[in-house]
Amino acid sequence: MTLTILYFAWVRERIGASEEAVDLPQAVATPRALAAWLAERSPGHRAALSDLARIRVAIDQEFADLDASIAGAREVAFFPPVTGG
Amino acid sequence: MIAVAVRQAPFSIDAALAPLEALGGGAIASFVGLVRGDDAVETLTLEHYPGMTEAALRRLAEEAAARWSLLGATIIHRVGPLRRGERIVLVAACAPHRRDALDACAYLIDRLKTDAPFWKRETRGEEASWVEARAADDDAAERWR
Numbered sequence: 001m002t003l004t005i006l007y008f009a010w011v012r013e014r015i016g017a018s019e020e021a022v023d024l025p026q027a028v029a030t031p032r033a034l035a036a037w038l039a040e041r042s043p044g045h046r047a048a049l050s051d052l053a054r055i056r057v058a059i060d061q062e063f064a065d066l067d068a069s070i071a072g073a074r075e076v077a078f079f080p081p082v083t084g085g
Numbered sequence: 086m087i088a089v090a091v092r093q094a095p096f097s098i099d100a101a102l103a104p105l106e107a108l109g110g111g112a113i114a115s116f117v118g119l120v121r122g123d124d125a126v127e128t129l130t131l132e133h134y135p136g137m138t139e140a141a142l143r144r145l146a147e148e149a150a151a152r153w154s155l156l157g158a159t160i161i162h163r164v165g166p167l168r169r170g171e172r173i174v175l176v177a178a179c180a181p182h183r184r185d186a187l188d189a190c191a192y193l194i195d196r197l198k199t200d201a202p203f204w205k206r207e208t209r210g211e212e213a214s215w216v217e218a219r220a221a222d223d224d225a226a227e228r229w230r
Contacts, residue, residue, distance in 0.1 A: 083215075
């Protein structure tokens with residue numbers, strides 16, 4: 001399954017990319033597991049995604065829980081808590 | 086009438102409210118958020134999640150319109166680099182009477198703060214930092230649930 005991963009704000013800065021496409025192992029079923037899997041990709045990924053208390057997630061452009069299912073998703077985004085307005 | 090926009094360019098308050106004034110209601114309440122000028126911040130840069138942002142704003146406006154029987158709701162949010170004193174956001178609600186317009190306006194800005202994917206980065210001199218989310222904003226949004 002190919003999934004588009006998006007990063008915003010300081011998550012994007014630490015990883016050094018705003019977007020990447022990944023082929024996901026079937027065992028990776030939630031954003032929490034996905035973050036752990038992505039953290040192995042580079043020191044930047046690890047720095048961005050190791051403290052999940054500071055991370056929020058959207059699945060297919062809807063806010064989602066870290067333990068939600070990503071089965072069938074096309075796009076998952078990781079970002080800090082939002083600060084608009 | 087629901088209108089939402091995410092844009093880099095400045096906006097006119099008159100132009101933003103004009104479509105609401107044409108709806109025949111007796112009340113429009115609006116809120117305008119500015120880049121604060123009180124703590125040495127020179128530039129505030131707003132990043133967002135294209136696609137998700139517009140959908141989130143539209144949903145917020147539709148929820149407010151349904152909850153308060155609004156005639157119309159408008160949300161405009163700017164992105165990109167903004168200087169001290171510049172407008173960041175406008176939310177406005179049009180209703181037959183003032184109470185619904187005022188409550189819906191407060192709802193729109195309180196919920197926007199926690200439910201729309203925007204991030205602010207402050208620049209002070211050579212230093213840049215991402216703005217941290219505030220618990221008070223979560224509390225303000227929570228009181229509408």
